[in-house]
Each structure stands twice: as C-alpha cells, then as structure tokens.
Amino acid sequence: MKVSLFVPCLTDQFFPQSGMNMVRVLERLGVEVEYLDSQTCCGQPAFNTGYHDEARVLAEKYIRLFDSSDADYIVAPSGSCTTMVNIAYGKLLSIPEDLQPALEALQRKTFEFSAFIVDVLKQNDVGAEFAGKVTIHDSCHALRELHIKQQPRELLRHVKGIELIEMQHAETCCGFGGTFAVKHADISTEMVDRKIAEIHSAGVEYVTGVDSSCLMQIEGRLRRLNSTVKTLHIADILAGDA
C-alpha cells in the first residue's frame, strides 16, 4: 500500500516534526510513503476569508498535482485541510468542470491521519509509548465535517504509559478559526481562555489533537499565560519519541 503525504503549509513551516512523526508511524505500520515536494497550500486561508478566486488557483494546482500520483491513499496530519479537499472543493468552492472527475477520485482516497489508521488500516495499536497525563481537544472540522471523534481516542488509549483524561467541553471551539483569530482577536482570545480553563481543570500535562492550527492557538495562549501545559500533535505521541 502506498500513501502520498498531504503536508499542510503550517505543518511544513512551523511543525515539521509532527509531519515526520506521521511518516514514522505510517512506515512502522508497513505503509510505503511518498511526498510530492512541489505541494504548497490547499488554499484554505483565502477560501475561508472569501477570496475564492485566489483559493481556486491553489485548489486546481492541488488537484493536478495529486492526480499525478499513483498512491492508493492521500493522508494529512490535519482534519481541517482534509476538510478543505474533501468537503469544500467542488461543493463550497467551485472547481472547473474538467477537474471534477480527478477531484472526486481524490476525495475518495484522502484521509485525516488518525482516521486513516483506524478506518482504513484497521489498526488501533501503533506500538507507541508515552508517559504523561494527556487530554484531547476535538478540532471542529475533524469533528463536525469528518465525524472524527473516536479514532484518535482509540489510538491514544492503546499507547503504553499514557494517562488519557477527558476535559469538559472538549468539543467546543478553541477560537482559532483561521483569519478569525486575527480579525477578531479579542473574541478568539476569550474563546481560547475558556478552553485553557478546561485544560487546567483536567489537571493534564499535555493537550493533543489532530490539527496543528488549533494547537498553535492553544499553545500560543498557554505560553503567554506561562502555563506548564504543553501541546503535542497526535502524531508526536503515536511516534512515541516525544
């Protein structure tokens, strides 16, 4: 089985270790991994802000690039960017007619990382070890667009040494929301403060999730508040070397 990696620009530039940890886990599970190194961004920031023309250019580029791959699956360490391709492309962002068949084929084989392991590879124990108290934040796109809720939990429960603690309101938005975090920074910050209050109440050392963007928002505020709680992408925990 061959997997082509969809590494979002945020992961590429700011959290490359999480991308590499995803590679380690997939290779450990016996998957052949390829990376098309002319990939950039799926266009989500422009799309979410209303700039569809700009987003469409990148969507077309994305579709053409991944259509050229013979991989069985495309896997991304992000529910949000997977949503962009699987839900927004074609339905919310119009795509030229001639790319429609290629898009539909891509949408059938594109998966978020944790869902890919559980739903496609049918694995729940990736042989990881991790010592620490961890809570998981449900990222909105993964949860509500892709219905990813149990998959990351199932994987985490099988990690040796981990203490998984559910926080209250795990499903409530962290306040990131793309350009919302900057356009409405006040609201965004109040929202992440509520999230952080729940994280602290849960008494954990780490917060994890399937999206680096939400974790960047949470981490950014945790650091400003001088909290000792750290954020980790789920791939960082599953790779077992965090």
Added chain:
Amino acid sequence: MSGQKKVQVTPRNLKLLVQERIYNPQLRKNLSRATSTTLAKRADVVADFTQWEEMRSAASEIKDGVIANLDTYLEQFEENAVSAGATVHWAADAQAAQSIVYQILRDCDAKLVVKSKSMTTEEIRLGHFLEEQGIEAVETDLGEYIVQLAGELPSHITAPALHKSREEIGELFAKKLGIDRTNDPEALTAIARDVLREKFLQADAGISGVNFAVADSGTICIVENEGNGRLSTALPKTHIAVMGIEKLLPDMQSLTLFLQLLARSSTGQRITSYTSLIRGPKAKDDLDGPEDLHIIILDNGRTDILEDDDLRESLNCIRCGACLNTCPVYQTIGGHSYGTQYSGPIGAVISPSLLGVEEAGKMPYASSLCGACAEICPVQIDLHHLLLHQRRKYIERQGGNPAERLLFRLWMMTMKHAALYSVSGLLGRLAGTIFGGSNRTLPVPGWSKSREFPAPAPKSFKQLWKEHGSER
C-alpha cells in the same frame, strides 16, 4: 470602555460593539448562565426521541419543498385565509409594512396597541415607527417589555432580555416604573402583569408575529409561554399578524412535527405553554376573538435570498435561537454586539441579505466557523457553510480591504510556485532566527497582543523529508 461616547448600534460597528461588551463580567455571567441552562434543558428533551435526526431531516425536506414552491403555497395560504375571513396584505419592504399597519390602525382609530413577541415586527422597527406616529405600542412579552423599557434591541431571537440579570431588571423597573426596588423574579413579573393587564383591557388593536402559517387551511400558529400572545390576539377588536414569506408549512400534519422541534430547540420544552391556532377572525357564534384579522406578508429582502441558490436554505429557519445558544462567539459577545435584531449564526447569515452588504457584510466574519450551529439546527441549515458563502459575496461585491486583497494575491502567487514558496519559507526562518529570540516567537499583528506566535522551525518538512530519504 468608559461609555462616554456611545457607539452607534449597527453591524458596521460590530468590532466596537464587541469591545464595549466583551470584558463586561456581569454580561458574560448572564450569557453563560442563560445559554448553558437552555442547552441543558434542550438536551434533556431532545433525548425523548431516538429518531431526532430523522425528525430534523424530515423537517428540512418539508421546508425545502415549501421554499422551492413558495409562490404556490403563498397563494394557497392567502386563498384559505381570505375564505376564513382574514384580510391579507403584501408588503415589499419594512416601510410598506409600516404603512399598512398604520392605515389599519387609523381606520379603527387606534390609540393603544398591545404587541406580542415578534422578531418580524422588530425587523421592521414597528414599535419605534408607531411611537413616532403617536400610537402607544406596548410589548407584552416579559422579555420584550424589559428591552422596550430599557430602550434596547432584543439580544436573542427567543429570549429578548437574556443579557440582563434579575438585579439589572429590578433596577430598570424601579427607575422606569417608579416602584420600590426588588430583585424577586415573581414580584417583578407580578408588577409587569399589573401594568400589562390594564393595557390589554384598553387596547384598540393587537399586533403579533406568526410562528407558522399553514397553507392548506389558512391558519396561523403562534407559540408562547406567558399567555400574552393569546390575549393580544383575542381581546382587542383588531388583530394584525405580521409574517415573513418564509413562514409557511404545507399542512397541519407537518405543523405537529415543527411544534415538537421548535419548543425543544428554543426553550427546551416539550411543548410551549400556549399554542394558538388562529383561522380567521371571530365567527358569528364565537364568544370571543377579534372582529378583524389582518395578515401582513412581508418580503423585505427575502426574495433576494430565495433567488440565491446557495443561501436559499436559510429561509428554512424557524427562529428557535438554538444556534445562538450553542455558538461560542455568541456566548462570548452577546446579541447586542452584532448591532442588529438578528444576531448569532443565523443573524450573520441573513442580515447581509436583509440589510445590505454595505451595512452587514462583515457580520459573517464574526465566526470561527466551528459548525456547532449547523449541528444543533432543527431544520439542518448548513449555517457555517452559508457564512462562507456570505463571505465570498462580500469580497465579490466589496472587493474586500485593499491591503488584505493584495496580501492574498501575493500569498497566492507565492503558493502557486513551489520554488517561491520554499524561498519565502527560508525568509521566514531567517526572520525567526533574527527576530525570534531565545523563545522563538515572531510578532504578528493582531495575534501577538494576546498570544505567542511560533517562529518557523529551523528546517521545513521538505528539508527533513530529503534528509530522511537519504537515510533510507
């Protein structure tokens, strides 16, 4: 903020209005208490049904069918309402609706009008208009009465005074009604009831909204919990009901489904205390009821929504307010921050169409697009996707902020070419090394005031992948 200079209440000033409210601890407490209580009650009664999801789908289908054939259903409704003795009026916009109401009130020489709670009459600022014409129009729903006394807009679709604590209401009553200060909800309600009872008995006309209009019988349905709706529509000689064109349901059978969905979604009740079905004015043998029933059917921007394939499903809305309760943004800023009658996710979806892009085009940006609204909506409106459509329309029509547009242009050009993207990554890393300091943080306008922004990693994934490849 000091509150010295009052910010004009309009969606254009959303950011300023948010600033006035977001750090008000009392308001946050009121919002949090009200929304969490209602959501918990809702969850309890929704659990009555294992087939709740199927009920949502069925409701969504019924509404889709009605909205797709709205002209036919409207004609059918009018025909049946008229044959039951009602007079039906058509209003293209708020001004037309106001004029029709005024004409009716002048014909019956009305000086005093009682109003039951209605977002549609709020939308056309009817109370305000009548006051200007020298006609006293008293809100009789307790929440509406409170915001009327305070000279405010309702801050929630179904709970107009949700933003106020009982202490604040006590203070308002003492100030406006000249009574001794009390914070006891029962005492406050009794005071309002005494005042309003007199108004009901003296009123020349009653004005209501419409929750559902049933096409195959010409019946209008009004749900409420205080009995004021029934009094407003039954006691005065003239009853004027104002409804949007989208309020229709095909038949009584579908009404039963919608009543179950509405009560549970809005207030967490199995059924509202009063469900009034009104078909025509008082008949010959009836003991009570109004002599005249006027139904005003309002467009006011709705046909623009109807013509828009993407936004049409927002006309399915039954105004339950659940999307407001569950919205983390609404919970943080409250209804008044939006600067218009319709707040929260549904408000941000429909207001740009009802008020114009100039006025309300930025409302859809006050959302993190988390989708909790769509998840709770009893008629399955894809609210967060509709917010995205409205953002696109805003950029298409307004062009967006020139600096922002340029930024996205440049960003797109960079992202289009892998080589340029890699170079910009290198520049980012360089900036991180130079300005990032030991804690590896970059200053980002808008972000860094409250949060750290990470400097780019020393090596990109692209680079790490290359090294990984050479290891294999």
